[in-house]
Amino acid sequence: MTRALPGSLGTVSAALALTLVTCLPLPSMAQVVRCTDPATGKVTYTDGDCGRGQSAREVEARKTPQEIQQEREQAAEALERKQERQQWERQQQRDAEPATRAARPRATPADPSQSVDCQRARRNLQEVLSTMGRGMYDEQARLDAAQRQADLACLSPADYARAESARSSRTVYPSPYYAPPVVVVPPRPAPPPRREITHCNVFRCYDKQGNTYPR
Template sequence: MAPAAAQVQRCTDTRTGQVTYTDGPCPSHQRSVEVLPAQTPEEKAAQARQYEEAQARWQAEQARTEALRRAEAEKAAAQAAAAAAQRPPVQIQLPPPAEPQVVPYPVYPYPPAYPPGHRPRPPHGKPPPPEPEGPWQCNVFRCYDGKGNVRPRP
């Protein structure tokens, strides 16, 4: 004989955290959770069968939806191809080549060719310092003579 399944409530006191179990409702100051009895092997097997059947139904529905979507896409592609075949091809007309434009100022080629009568500008800045006389030793930045004199490199 199978045991009778009674509804069991787990009551947790919100102030103290104490847990009690009862077959009736919990008091208002306690939180209530329904405790389910353990399943028998037969109930577990029935639940597994239901899950597998639901999975099979879902997969069949997905396959049917995918097949309908593919069929609609193929039908739309065929209609688009038929409509494109009925339209005449597009003729592209290019405008005639433009006349060369005449600019009102002279255009000089590169490298620059100076116009007639052009005088080059004088050089800018100070003239370079004169070369040192005598036995000077120069490095990248300065020149030194044997007497301890230093000057910038020319």
């Protein structure tokens, strides 16, 4: 007797297995005879009669229809068990996939401080630092740009954001090699001397210095 799978699937699988085995080209004469040629020693196998002059030896006896039917049923049951096992293994694999994914170690993000870009940016920063103090007009700007590039290449995004925030809030001091420009405010012009008018006539006035002014 074959074992039934749960539901209609087991019935379908059992029927399919039995159909496949029944359709196999099994000969009705399930007999195997060994034929040996005495002249050459060549051995052949057949389910019929050997050729003339050949010695015959029955390897497998002729089977009855009942035996053939029994073999077919056994083959169908074996095929059904194989399908059940394959289905069970696939279900086990599907059930184990979430646990496998959860247990799988997460990929560690690459350390930016070990990258080629970081090494290149650090070398550039060292070169800029070695030129400091030579009185170049743009040395502070070059240093800031090299430091920012090194931070960008060697820090994680979160660390770089914190570095930028600290950089924007710090006090910027002028370069010690160049004094800030001096703005000279011109003096205000002296007010003109006040005129002291001493007397006037019908047409003009006079001051102490004798200057005349129209009236």
